[in-house]
Structure formats: C-alpha cells, structure tokens
Amino acid sequence: MALTEEQRGYLESIWTNVKHTAAFSGPYKLYQIVKKEGKHKIGLKGIREFLSDLEPYSLQKRVQRKFPRRHILTDSIDTIWDGDLQDVRNISKDNEGVQYILVLQDIFSRYLFTAPLKQKTATKMIEALKTIFASGRKPEVLRTDKGKEFKNRWVASFLKDEDVHQIFTENETKSNFAERSIQNLENRLHRMFTHNQSYEFLSKLQSVTDNINNTPSRPLGGITPASVTKKNVEEVRYSAYLQRNKKKSAVSKKLRNTKKDRKKPFKFKLNDKVRISHLRRLFQREYDQKWTGEIFKVTGRYRSQGLPVYKLKDFAGEPILGTFYAQELQKVRTDDNSIWKIDKILQERKRKGTVEVLVSWHQWPAKFNSWIKKSDVKEV
DSSP: OOOOHHHHHHHHHHSSTTSSSTOOOOHHHHHHHHHHHHOOOHHHHHHHHHHHHHHHHHOOOOOOOHHHHHHHHSSSSTSEEEEEEEEEEEGGTTTTTTTEEEEEEEEETHHHHHHHHHHHHHHHHHHHHHHTTTTTTTEEEEEEEOEEETTSSHHHHHHTTTTTTEEEOOOEEOOHHHHHHHHHHHHHHHHHHHHHHOOOOOOGGGHHHHHHHHHOOOOGGGOOOOOOGGGGGGHHHHIIIHHHHHHHHHHHHHHHSSOOOOOOOOOOOOTTTEEEEGOOOOOOOTOOOSOOOOOOOEEEEEETTEEEEEEOOOSSSSSEEEEEEEEGEEEEOOTTTTOOOEEEEEEEEETTTTEEEEEEEETGGGGGOOEGGGOOOOHH
C-alpha cells in the first residue's frame, strides 16, 4: 500500500530534522522509531520506498561488496591471461627507479609472470610484455582493466602483431586473478623485506616469482603451477576442475534435496530506473558517494551461470557497456513531478517571447545539458 501524503510528510519531517533521533537513519532504525512513536502505522517496506526516493539516502546507501559472481571459464593453458600492475613507487629509490611490477597470470594453470617497469607508459609496457613473451609463452587472450597503460593504440598494435586478443573488464572486481596474485606477491616481498631489513627486491623478483610458481596451488588440487604443461592439460582439468566440481556438487546435493532448487528471481524489471554502484569505477565519483547521481534504465535481463544480470542504457538511449549484477544496482523512483537539481545556468536566450536558460544538471554528464524555461527554475 502506497504511503499517503500525510505519512510522507511525517517521515520527511523527522528524517531531515537533525535534532530528532530518526535524522538521516537507515530503514530499520527509522522503522523502529516510527513504530515506537506510534503516530502512523508504516511498515518497513513503506519506509524503504520512502528512503529510496530521497537522494541523500540513495547516494549514500551501503554497497554490498561480496556476492556470487560468474566464473571465468578456460579449458587449457595459455588461453586467457589476467594482467594488472603492482604499485611499488614508495620503494622505487631502493630499486633503481622501478615504480611498478607488471603481473600476468595464466588463469588455467595459475602460473605467474612478472616484469619491472620504471614508468607507466605504453613504451615501458610493451618492453615488459616483450620480456615476458620472450620466455616462450603468451596468451591467446589478455584480460586487463581499462588503465591507460593497457588501453592505448600502441599496446593494442603490439598485441595484435603478437596475435594476442585484448579484452577489458567492465566490473568492480577488474582483473581479479592478477589482483590476488599481486596480494600473494606483495605478502612474500614484505616478509622478505622484514627478514633482510631492506626494501630491495629487483635482484630477487624472478626468484620470488619462481617460488610462487613452484608452490602447490589449492585451486589446482595441490598441483604446482609450474608443473602444468600442454602435455598434462587433460589430467589437470580432470583432477583440479572436474573432480573438484563433482565434490562440491555432492556436498550441496543434500541442500538441494531439502530445498527447492529454484532460480534466483530477477530483482529489477525492464525500464526500471536505477543508480549504479561507484565500485564499478565507470563514472566520476563526487565526494564520498557510493552511487551515481546519474540515473539509468534497465533495457535487458538474463541469467548467466544461473545468476541474474542486467543491461542498461542512459537517458539519452546510449547503451552502457558490460552487464551488471543486482547488487551493483539500486532502484529509484522518478516521475514528471520529480525535482531535478541544477548545477549551473550556462546561457540565457529568448525564443518566441519565452525566456529560456541552458542548464547543466547536478551530477549528470554535459551531454544532458538542456534548454528549459527560466520560469521553471525554482529556488529550494
């Protein structure tokens, strides 16, 4: 049941009153306070809907970081590599000016490749890639984030000449395999720093990398990444992937027998209006906002590996790259009576006797700048 104007007015009066205990609280706390005061009978669902309409709440709503995601599937060695940079600028003086370490990992075998970089430029990136490819291995596909060191025409041209297809991640987790490898590498280096009482790693980087590659890997069922070759790919796939998945299925079978194996329902409908979590890093972030000020529309939805995912477009009808999990979206409600905040009045003109102003909208891209009647601009 929709909230009445009286109920909305009551909720707004206590939520925005800094002297009231309900001021700027979350849905459950607000629900408890409303229930305790007893002036209106409003359920938790109504409270949530009320708060979702308020920009100060929806922009700061807590973001869920951990949730099931789709797996990256690869069936052989050197099919897909993950790549990222480890930042070591804080100890560059101890390592001949090296500021970054290029970290690449073969997703199937978990084999790690590293190369030092003095600068985060296309030229230095190509040099590092050449060093790694000179080992005799290179991927069919290289997956990285959208950093300029990876996404530029020079690196793209080099990889094309090497017959390596380049793809970029569109979501928050970015190059998650390489990021985990960076954490592993970082842990080993810092232990070494403490033991040696020195921050020098350049002369030992390859040895540390080799040690990681010769350490039994839990995802591989105890096999070391270095022991995975094209000759034993089938054996590794069976023991490390198929057998492990079979065990997981056996463990969860009882749960499926006691609970209906239902597909996770879709949370959003087509044409729903949503904000996007800033964890996606696709858009400029203002202050400490957790969600975009700009609003988008749901244009498609489907299941991938059993998980609901969504396609979006902006208010100009342009599709947004990538797919989104429900946890990365927040539904908002707007209509013709909604108030839209103006950032600046850019120009003024008079057309057919009507004064119009060109405005930029608060937290919306410049492409949405538009002419409106000056009489429609209100002080709030």
